Amino acid sequence: MYIYDDFDHTIAKQRVAEFRDQVNRRIKGELTEEQFRPLRLMNGLYLQLHAYMLRIAVPYGTLSAAQMRKLAHIARVYDRGYGHFTTRQNIQYNWIKLEQVPDLMAELATVQLHGNQTSGNCVRNVTADHFSGVIDGEIEDPRIVSEAIRQWSTFHPEFSWLPRKFKIAVTGAEKDRAAVQWHDIGLHIVRDDAGEVGYAVYVGGGMGRIPVLATKVRGFLPKRELLSYLEAILRVYNRYGRRDNIHKARIKILVRDLGPEEFIRQVEEEWEASRHSGVNLPPEEEIRIARYFEPPAYEKIAVPVAAFEDAKKANRAFAQWISTNVHPHKTPGYAIVTISLKPIGGIPGDASAEQMEAVASLAERFSLAEIRVSHIQNLVLPHVRQADLFAVWQELGKIGFANANAGLVTDIIACPGLDYCSLANARSIPVAQRISERFADLDRQHKIGALQIKISGCINACGHHHAGHIGILGVDKAGQEFYQLTLGGAGDETASTGQLIGPGFSSDGIVDAVEKVIDAYLDLRQPNETFISAYRRVGPAPFKEKLYGVSR
Amino acid sequence: MASPVNQVGSNRVLDRNGPITDGWERLADDETVKPGAAVLVSFQRLKNEHNALFAEAAAVGVEVGGDVNLDELEPFLPRLGLIVVRFAFMRDGRPFSVGRLLRERFHYTRDLRAVGDFIPDQILFLLRCGFNSFEAGPDFSVDALKHGVAAYTVWYQRGVERNVTIAERRLGKENLGQESA
Numbered sequence: 192m193y194i195y196d197d198f199d200h201t202i203a204k205q206r207v208a209e210f211r212d213q214v215n216r217r218i219k220g221e222l223t224e225e226q227f228r229p230l231r232l233m234n235g236l237y238l239q240l241h242a243y244m245l246r247i248a249v250p251y252g253t254l255s256a257a258q259m260r261k262l263a264h265i266a267r268v269y270d271r272g273y274g275h276f277t278t279r280q281n282i283q284y285n286w287i288k289l290e291q292v293p294d295l296m297a298e299l300a301t302v303q304l305h306g307n308q309t310s311g312n313c314v315r316n317v318t319a320d321h322f323s324g325v326i327d328g329e330i331e332d333p334r335i336v337s338e339a340i341r342q343w344s345t346f347h348p349e350f351s352w353l354p355r356k357f358k359i360a361v362t363g364a365e366k367d368r369a370a371v372q373w374h375d376i377g378l379h380i381v382r383d384d385a386g387e388v389g390y391a392v393y394v395g396g397g398m399g400r401i402p403v404l405a406t407k408v409r410g411f412l413p414k415r416e417l418l419s420y421l422e423a424i425l426r427v428y429n430r431y432g433r434r435d436n437i438h439k440a441r442i443k444i445l446v447r448d449l450g451p452e453e454f455i456r457q458v459e460e461e462w463e464a465s466r467h468s469g470v471n472l473p474p475e476e477e478i479r480i481a482r483y484f485e486p487p488a489y490e491k492i493a494v495p496v497a498a499f500e501d502a503k504k505a506n507r508a509f510a511q512w513i514s515t516n517v518h519p520h521k522t523p524g525y526a527i528v529t530i531s532l533k534p535i536g537g538i539p540g541d542a543s544a545e546q547m548e549a550v551a552s553l554a555e556r557f558s559l560a561e562i563r564v565s566h567i568q569n570l571v572l573p574h575v576r577q578a579d580l581f582a583v584w585q586e587l588g589k590i591g592f593a594n595a596n597a598g599l600v601t602d603i604i605a606c607p608g609l610d611y612c613s614l615a616n617a618r619s620i621p622v623a624q625r626i627s628e629r630f631a632d633l634d635r636q637h638k639i640g641a642l643q644i645k646i647s648g649c650i651n652a653c654g655h656h657h658a659g660h661i662g663i664l665g666v667d668k669a670g671q672e673f674y675q676l677t678l679g680g681a682g683d684e685t686a687s688t689g690q691l692i693g694p695g696f697s698s699d700g701i702v703d704a705v706e707k708v709i710d711a712y713l714d715l716r717q718p719n720e721t722f723i724s725a726y727r728r729v730g731p732a733p734f735k736e737k738l739y740g741v742s743r
Numbered sequence: 744m745a746s747p748v749n750q751v752g753s754n755r756v757l758d759r760n761g762p763i764t765d766g767w768e769r770l771a772d773d774e775t776v777k778p779g780a781a782v783l784v785s786f787q788r789l790k791n792e793h794n795a796l797f798a799e800a801a802a803v804g805v806e807v808g809g810d811v812n813l814d815e816l817e818p819f820l821p822r823l824g825l826i827v828v829r830f831a832f833m834r835d836g837r838p839f840s841v842g843r844l845l846r847e848r849f850h851y852t853r854d855l856r857a858v859g860d861f862i863p864d865q866i867l868f869l870l871r872c873g874f875n876s877f878e879a880g881p882d883f884s885v886d887a888l889k890h891g892v893a894a895y896t897v898w899y900q901r902g903v904e905r906n907v908t909i910a911e912r913r914l915g916k917e918n919l920g921q922e923s924a
Contacts, residue, residue, distance in 0.1 A: 343899055468847060
């Protein structure tokens, strides 16, 4: 894991002092709410329906056990005893008092955490594959460049007042677990024909009311030149992105309006003029950062591990959990554990202070004190010995986190929705809870197989419904909560936008509708065919028929 | 009537340390130039009347917006004593890019000023993008300005002021950035 040096600590402390001063000036009336608003947003502080909400960055989804303990402490002391892990690998607290935020921030800074740029029209917390560094077949650990991007984008003098928010994601393996094509900039680490490491660069992806998959602007960008290329993209966007209409201000609209070819021409022209201006990271600095992400000292373990294999045979529930929540680790004898924060009937992504502390303890005992946050709103223990998996599973069971549903129908992404959010049109959480309860039977879930349901409570799409195999969008229809259903979206390397299947459903009807879609899939699937594969093979017609009857 | 910039609408001009006196007069497009005056004009007027302006005035400055076409401005740069970039609204981020480009790509070296609804908390970023003076309303807090300018002592990025970046300091190259102002 990256560890702050004196410079990083200085920046963190100065940020806390600056925000303390800004809060004081707001309370004294020296700053108007209009002036204060962008400042607090760039510190992650939102004013929601009932209280302030604070979003804390988990840079590229990596947390230490000590940081997790601090997050638990924050939940207990400053909030109501729980926090909510988000689709951007962050954590949110929903019941925050403005005057306490500076002290809270100061506490966070002691463990190298912050709320910097988790909101506002700036470069947001960079996200990365939650299996970074531990998955086989990775060209390079994407957290190295993510940390470089974190530093470069922190309080950038030129790009802190962009037309709109700006999200960057990085993935380092062939399989894309970071949804890079859905980001303003997506970086896919690749090798060119000569074996050099660089990036395929995607620009202009985004969800919201106009879902757009990113345009590949470069098949290969040499690694050393990344930051100057990012600056060229951001400069074109900062100068020419629309500022007159919040709904047309994302870079995806600029790419669309200029046309991809003209956009690329402008970026390349800007880059040619500025690529040698000293923006790129010195090679020594890249080496310094990379050192923090070198693999830990794993034990040499002979495989198969007999105790683990025996436990799987002896305990069906354990074997079921292994089949969904445990991924192969690149090191023999180790495993990657997904801790599902999706208990049946629970709130997706929520964790209590006690649960966070228990996860921190498990990480210390079994995962080299490291934890990841995934954009699917789950946690990950990245370095677990196979021999310890049974103990980890049992311990997780004690805190309600042994749900064997990672990647299954009840592993639902949902935004906070109308229960918390001032932008929402409809509630998301209760819909997620009712779907989860409907499919509570674990054998049935495993029979259905890999399936991603994603729920957003408004068109802003924080629940990523466009990228859901089954997407649900809450809308307000004459004062009633109503839900539209989309099918066929995906966020991985085969990214696609879900298509609206037909008229929407009432709050009561949406769960039945989801069940009908799944029943239709079970009827038509071929052996070993996942939902998304089946949908891509047969198209929407059979699902429409099941939902709305035969069209005449 | 032409009026000193630092009195227009009770605005005043500041640098990073606080208010400064300033001899520039902002001219409406139909106001005549007082011979020997330092005049600030619109870009349109500069384009239309540059010969007369440069002949009559002691110094000429221009006010542009964040959407300025810098290639159009470039021919005038060697003779301009002041460029004012207007924030259309507080969150207008374009002036930051305009400042950096004027300094780094077009090598403009004289007075570069921001005007508009920016707040003291943005000044440090403006300084790092090459601005050196600021025209602000009467409510603009000088205390907050001084506080904001001193808020950070180190940064990850190289600004126009050629600050040494953190990466350079880590390499022990503290003097790297300071030679070329």
